[in-house]
Amino acid sequence: xxxxxxxxxxxxxxxxxxxxxxxxxxxxxxxxxxxxxxxxxxxxxxxxxxxxxxxxxxxxxxxxxxxxxxxxxxxxxxxxxxxxxxxxxxxxxxxxxxxxxxxxxxxxxxxxxxxxxxxxxxxxxxxxxxxxxxxxxxxxxxxxxxxxxxxxxxxxxxxxxxxxxxxxxxxxxxxxxxxxxxxxxxxxxxxxxxxxxxxxxxxxxxxxxxxxxxxxxxxxxxxxxxxxxxxxxxxxxxxxxxxxxxxxxxxxxxxxxxxxxxxxxxxxxxxxxxxxxxxxxxxxxxxxxxxxxxxxxxxxxxxxxxxxxxxxxxxxxxxxxxxxxxxxxxxxxxxxxxxxxxxxxxxxxxxxxxxxxxxxxxxxxxxxxxxxxxxxxxxxxxxxxxxxxxxxxxxxxxxxxxxxxxxxxxxxxxxxxxxxxxxxxxxxxxxxxxxxxxxxxxxxxxxxxxxxxxxxxxxxxxxxxxxxxxxxxxxxxxxxxxxxxxxxxxxxxxxxxxxxxxxxx
Amino acid sequence: xxxxxxxxxxxxxxxxxxxxxxxxxxxxxxxxxxxxxxxxxxxxxxxxxxxxxxxxxxxxxxxxxxxxxxxxxxxxxxxxxxxxxxxxxxxxxxxxxxxxxxxxxxxxxxxxxxxxxxxxxxxxxxxxxxxxxxxxxxxxxxxxxxxxxxxxxxxxxxxxxxxxxxxxxxxxxxxxxxxxxxxxxxxxxxxxxxxxxxxxxxxxxxxxxxxxxxxxxxxxxxxxxxxxxxxxxxxxxxxxxxxxxxxxxxxxxxxxxxxxxxxxxxxxxxxxxxxxxxxxxxxxxxxxxxxxxxxxxxxxxxxxxxxxxxxxxxxxxxxxxxxxxxxxxxxxxxxxxxxxxxxxxxxxxxxxxxxxxxxxxxxxxxxxxxxxxxxxxxxxxxxxxxxxxxxxxxxxxxxxxxxxxxxxxxxxxxxxxxxxxxxxxxxxxxxxxxxxxxxxxxxxxxxxxxxxxxxx
Numbered sequence: 001x002x003x004x005x006x007x008x009x010x011x012x013x014x015x016x017x018x019x020x021x022x023x024x025x026x027x028x029x030x031x032x033x034x035x036x037x038x039x040x041x042x043x044x045x046x047x048x049x050x051x052x053x054x055x056x057x058x059x060x061x062x063x064x065x066x067x068x069x070x071x072x073x074x075x076x077x078x079x080x081x082x083x084x085x086x087x088x089x090x091x092x093x094x095x096x097x098x099x100x101x102x103x104x105x106x107x108x109x110x111x112x113x114x115x116x117x118x119x120x121x122x123x124x125x126x127x128x129x130x131x132x133x134x135x136x137x138x139x140x141x142x143x144x145x146x147x148x149x150x151x152x153x154x155x156x157x158x159x160x161x162x163x164x165x166x167x168x169x170x171x172x173x174x175x176x177x178x179x180x181x182x183x184x185x186x187x188x189x190x191x192x193x194x195x196x197x198x199x200x201x202x203x204x205x206x207x208x209x210x211x212x213x214x215x216x217x218x219x220x221x222x223x224x225x226x227x228x229x230x231x232x233x234x235x236x237x238x239x240x241x242x243x244x245x246x247x248x249x250x251x252x253x254x255x256x257x258x259x260x261x262x263x264x265x266x267x268x269x270x271x272x273x274x275x276x277x278x279x280x281x282x283x284x285x286x287x288x289x290x291x292x293x294x295x296x297x298x299x300x301x302x303x304x305x306x307x308x309x310x311x312x313x314x315x316x317x318x319x320x321x322x323x324x325x326x327x328x329x330x331x332x333x334x335x336x337x338x339x340x341x342x343x344x345x346x347x348x349x350x351x352x353x354x355x356x357x358x359x360x361x362x363x364x365x366x367x368x369x370x371x372x373x374x375x376x377x378x379x380x381x382x383x384x385x386x387x388x389x390x391x392x393x394x395x396x397x398x399x400x401x402x403x404x405x406x407x408x409x410x411x412x413x414x415x416x417x418x419x420x421x422x423x424x425x426x427x428x429x430x431x432x433x434x435x436x437x438x439x440x441x442x443x444x445x446x447x448x449x450x451x452x453x454x455x456x457x458x459x460x461x462x463x464x465x466x467x468x469x470x471x472x473x474x475x476x477x478x479x480x481x482x483x484x485x486x487x488x489x490x491x492x493x494x495x496x497x498x499x500x501x502x503x504x505x
Numbered sequence: 506x507x508x509x510x511x512x513x514x515x516x517x518x519x520x521x522x523x524x525x526x527x528x529x530x531x532x533x534x535x536x537x538x539x540x541x542x543x544x545x546x547x548x549x550x551x552x553x554x555x556x557x558x559x560x561x562x563x564x565x566x567x568x569x570x571x572x573x574x575x576x577x578x579x580x581x582x583x584x585x586x587x588x589x590x591x592x593x594x595x596x597x598x599x600x601x602x603x604x605x606x607x608x609x610x611x612x613x614x615x616x617x618x619x620x621x622x623x624x625x626x627x628x629x630x631x632x633x634x635x636x637x638x639x640x641x642x643x644x645x646x647x648x649x650x651x652x653x654x655x656x657x658x659x660x661x662x663x664x665x666x667x668x669x670x671x672x673x674x675x676x677x678x679x680x681x682x683x684x685x686x687x688x689x690x691x692x693x694x695x696x697x698x699x700x701x702x703x704x705x706x707x708x709x710x711x712x713x714x715x716x717x718x719x720x721x722x723x724x725x726x727x728x729x730x731x732x733x734x735x736x737x738x739x740x741x742x743x744x745x746x747x748x749x750x751x752x753x754x755x756x757x758x759x760x761x762x763x764x765x766x767x768x769x770x771x772x773x774x775x776x777x778x779x780x781x782x783x784x785x786x787x788x789x790x791x792x793x794x795x796x797x798x799x800x801x802x803x804x805x806x807x808x809x810x811x812x813x814x815x816x817x818x819x820x821x822x823x824x825x826x827x828x829x830x831x832x833x834x835x836x837x838x839x840x841x842x843x844x845x846x847x848x849x850x851x852x853x854x855x856x857x858x859x860x861x862x863x864x865x866x867x868x869x870x871x872x873x874x875x876x877x878x879x880x881x882x883x884x885x886x887x888x889x890x891x892x893x894x895x896x897x898x899x900x901x902x903x904x905x906x907x908x909x910x911x912x913x914x915x916x917x918x919x920x921x922x923x924x925x926x927x928x929x930x931x932x933x934x935x936x937x938x939x940x941x942x943x944x945x946x947x948x949x950x951x952x953x954x955x956x957x958x959x960x961x
Binding site for chain 2: 044046048051052053054055056057058059060061062072073074075076077078079080092093095096097099100102103104105106133134135138155156192194196197198199200202277278279280281282284287370371372374409410411412413414415416417418420422440442444446474475476477495497499500502503504
């Protein structure tokens with residue numbers, strides 16, 4: 001049973017404001033209008049060596065009106081929710097559309113979507129983190145920090161906890177009205193070991209951000225006790241590990257690392273707005289262009305990728321998107337071939353024939369009431385193998401290689417070809433067994449070569465939902481949270497760099 | 506729910522301070538007014554006109570602090586009480602310092618300044634012309650224009666009343682054609698200094714350089730890094746310059762064996778890196794405003810005047826970012842973070858002149874997707890973007906492929922072979938958060954292009 005929608009959000013006069021804005025927009029000649037009322041709560045906590053550094057707690061409320069007028073978008077937003085403000089914003093949005101009209105040569109049309117009459121959706125969580133006393137939060141993290149600091153191999157411990165509670169109300173001129181609420185948390189501890197002779201090394205917990213409540217910190221979803229107990233020894237081993245010899249290695253990539261490679265090289269590359277060039281001046285485009293749908297060999301035949309906005313605890317999971325489209329799960333890569341994109345209603349209509357679709361798959365999102373919805377990433381997931389091989393099984397198939405655990409540094413080019421990633425831990429594999437950590441490791445590859453070199457994926461027993469709070473896109477800049485489920489996977493012959501040598505050390 | 510009568514930053518500050526029962530109280534009110542236009546493939550894509558507001562109440566009880574922020578003005582008492590409760594529940598703050606004393610600034614009661622889509626009137630007309638010409642010439646234009654005016658009021662229980670109005674505008678123009686991809690960007694306060702035809706002409710000039718294209722392999726190349734690229738690299742170094750982190754041995758600015766590298770030469774003599782909120786071309790908030798303490802800032806420092814600060818002086822590291830608390834702990838001067846950055850090496854050569862004096866090398870346009878790889882050396886990775894040009898015998902002879910690079914901005918400073926003339930510039934990657942920079946073009950004899958990127 002889901003939690004109730006926050007009464008403080010429901011107390012806003014959203015229905016009256018929405019009705020007034022939709023009427024005013026229609027009266028001003030808009031062919032489509034939609035209204036969002038949002039109440040976003042954020043609480044961020046950082047600690048340094050078990051002492052609170054900051055705890056900030058903010059509530060942002062806003063009203064946004066978007067119109068299509070004479071085939072052109074118009075958007076206006078402000079922080080006050082009232083009938084008068086709604087009417088003003090509707091007028092302002094129409095005015096923005098009018099002044100923009102001379103620059104627009106592509107009339108806006110939206111793919112059809114059934115009407116959803118006053119539906120409500122709340123994400124799956126047990127305990128709203130905003131109902132937990134902040135003193136209890138700092139006490140828990142102080143205890144964990146102290147335990148780490150008790151080790152001679154840990155000199156500093158940094159804590160970061162991000163928490164969010166989103167309230168989203170949406171109404172449009174077609175008659176859809178949705179009320180939704182999502183909760184998410186991202187807890188992290190980083191231990192630093194400073195070498196008295198100079199230099200330092202860090203290690204971060206591998207608990208993935210999740211669409212969960214405070215129970216993520218206190219329950220059994222993640223093994224906090226085990227993770228924290230292992231960290232000092234792992235950090236000491238990492239600091240003393242051999243520096244990697246650059247060259248080509250087979251890689252077994254743990255899902256704690258692979259999710260981010262999926263995010264950058266598959267998630268962003270299969271956003272249709274990028275493939276069509278709408279992000280060419282900022283986030284970038286994609287090598288996976290629309291003319292290659294159904295033919296592009298993205299990776300090896302074991303590669304099965306889905307877009308998904310429905311998986312429980314997924315950071316991009318929701319009931320309806322910011323265009324009133326009911327969320328779905330669909331194929332993006334099937335047997336290694338590109339078969340689908342992430343869409344919004346305008347792109348679905350404009351490219352219906354090429355895509356073979358009649359409706360959007362529900363990927364339009366705005367990160368706040370002050371921003372216009374743009375196509376944002378679903379939970380893009382790599383499917384596990386039914387035969388259920390373990391991570392150890394994959395490692396057992398490697399003669400000379402590296403096992404990569406945990407995400408750290410990431411970078412990929414504007415067309416999603418060339419990427420470079422580091423990690424929290426790299427283990428040398430010799431003759432099918434782990435023989436200790438390596439340091440200064442980065443892997444570098446080109447997207448289709450990398451996924452083409454994927455020989456095997458692990459089974460459901462290795463599957464994990466990774467993710468991030470901070471995926472950036474669009475101008476003005478927007479931030480979105482997104483998850484990526486994946487198993488461990490085996491890649492052959494990947495280029496490994498030594499980062500110390502790259503840096504001239 | 507509409508804004509009550511005390512609307513306005515001054516009213517909100519005074520009301521919160523009057524409600525406060527804490528030992529000390531700071532109130533930060535921000536009101537923003539912004540407009541934006543975005544285009545792709547020679548047509549408009551999105552746009553908007555947006556107002557925003559935040560009220561942050563920072564309560565001090567004993568040596569503990571509590572911070573609560575909201576966007577509405579209709580229940581300030583709840584906000585003040587929640588902030589006080591947070592302070593009462595918190596342990597003493599590590600960065601506790603007495604609140605800054607001060608007086609009321611004369612313009613404190615001035616209402617928030619506004620912008621509107623009308624600031625784009627001239628730009629939109631010129632863009633329409635550029636789009637028409639681009640369609641004729643087989644060029645696709647992409648880009649973004651943004652104008653934001655944020656007014657900040659800061660009041661304290663110690664009598665401080667400060668206000669700052671910050672206009673921030675910028676435009677970016679990307680062109681794509683058979684000559685590849687090119688980019689220009691410029692920041693502006695009021696749009697009077699910005700010309701679409703001038704920007705468009707530079708985009709076209711660079712696309713012209715791409716008429717001849719060739720491939721080069723990875724390797725170390727003599728490279729001219731233009732101001733935008735230098736700004737993105739140096740901004741990252743600046744964000745890593747917390748004095749406390751360095752003193753703790755965990756940044757590139759830490760000295761082996763303890764202490765920091767302040768005093769150590771990082772670059773050629775004559776090189777200066779500094780921040781100055783009063784810089785007329787790069788004016789930013791002249792006092793500390795922060796609602797969250799970190800290694801780089803302390804809420805207790807709110808209202809502290811921000812002087813010009815040299816971070817690198819005559820080639821040597823001369824200061825790291827210090828709050829009053831970290832300065833006291835490390836015996837350093839108080840040198841808070843300022844939101845602009847300048848680099849100058851007394852060079853006089855323009856980028857074109859540096860091209861003319863190049864025998865063989867690469868001229869970059871800008872950098873992208875910059876991320877930290879190794880904090881010990883501040884090794885960063887990233888891509889070249891929107892134009893890498895091969896220079897031979899003083900002339901651009903064609904465009905080459907993009908590269909992934911791995912380089913440290915601090916390492917680079919020690920290997921410079923030429924520093925050009927500094928000019929105001931827009932950091933391509935960080936322009937959202939860090940708009941105000943002045944940088945020279947730098948010549949690096951051996952820039953590390955780690956691998957080829959197929960991106961175009």
